[in-house]
Amino acid sequence: MSLDKKIKKSQSEWMKGKGPMGDVVISTRLRLARNLADFPFPGRAEPGDLKEVRNRVEKVLEKLNYGLKILDLKEIPQLERKTLVERHLMSMNHAEDGPEKVLAVDEFEMISIMINEEDHMRIQVLFPGMQLEDGLRLINEIDDAIEEELVIAFNEKFGYLTSCPTNVGTGLRASVMVHLPGLKLAGRLGQTLQLISRLGMVVRGMYGEGSESQGDIFQISNQVTLGASEGETVENMVGIISKVVEQERQARQYLLKNREDEIRDQVQRAYGLLSHAYRMNTEEALGLLSDLKLGIELDLIKEVEPSILSQLMVLIRPAMLQRIMGQELESGLRDVKRAELIRKKLSGGESHVR
């Protein structure tokens, strides 16, 4: 198989499409924690219990109309399991060896269900861009269909009962991944993030060591699962995130108006390095990709597809890279292969016309 084909095969649906507010919002994820009423939670269950849970859940999932493929994780090599984590289909925790762990996933990699993680079921949906309401609709529909067949742990006072007290209640965690290079360059990032966190959201970001300039990608998620309904949780988040998006857009326009030469230079340098460097580690790549994406959204660069950041932020991860390259790579060689992959992607391995 050619490298092009391997790259194409490694992309989930959400990485390719530009969703609503796709200039700022990379993706939306929702997940529900659910347990069967008659069994101890996985952390305290015997292997026999876990097997029974697995059988019951699998039987139900097979009947659903979502085309879910059921993967017995025991049968899947460690490296391949890590690629499932890097594609955001399951948790790192679930990739570790353990009894009766299963992942069910649909062909678009939009729906995934972990069996026997921390809870018996973790149901997840993943969309490009800002799609909290649609996400809630779909995940509710899946949850209802499952609940038709299984008795779920629930009580009136606390709602859905989960292994960890931080999930009890709705069991819903909604996360929106945003790209905020404009706010950072305009010096308004800290203040915005502080504000979001005061509004009951958890904000997490990741930077390269010693610098704040890498990735500019943040996850905003709801903190509480008790006291607000699913609808209220999502509605509240939609309000907050729309504000963040608006702020980011304003910051970008401000930069273009007042610091155009500087921004143009930064963006084109990033494009140059990404297109020609021979070696590149993940951190550097993410920082440059962030600049490049800003350039695309400001129309300073026209020949690269806007989804480049969503795609490459996953494809350049260690396990994904090794899978695409079809070989195990030690970290020095990985940097060389990572640069090769990025060059390939930018040189028109596929059509890039907007």
Place this chain on the structure above:
Amino acid sequence: MLCQECKEKKATVHVTSIINGKKTELYLCEECAQKKGEWGFAAEPLSLHNFISGFLGGLEPGIKPKTELPGISRCEKCGLTFEEFAQKGRFGCQECYEAFSSQLPAILKKVHGREEYRGKIPRRTGGVLRKKREIEDLRKAMEKSVKEEDFEKAAEIRDKIRELEKELEG
């Protein structure tokens, strides 16, 4: 610099989390960062179980958690003790919620800020709650009808409420 989590590999990831305006910084290796879910979104928001343990005195050296409090000792179904719960921050089964119910509202209020459930109700296990909410809604509708002097409709709704209440008792 070494990873602050495993203290083995080189830290390559600088993680900043802000929760309720409080900033925490961590230097981690790629693997630990991913494990902690700081990368991508394979993850939970910062786990609060350490906080719960602290709240219950479970982690403080020399201080025994207060497992002797009346009404909390051990879940009969799965055998989890309150001490273990305080240490791990995880329940063992759904019955734990009953077994530790005297302490739970306080803990959950600390974690969530609120303690009352307001979400979705499953059709099977949530039958009673579903009916209670339905009755609540009907009562409101009845009051409205009375105010609008549509007594015929109000009476109809009242009959429905009675029916539901009977089902609840039965």
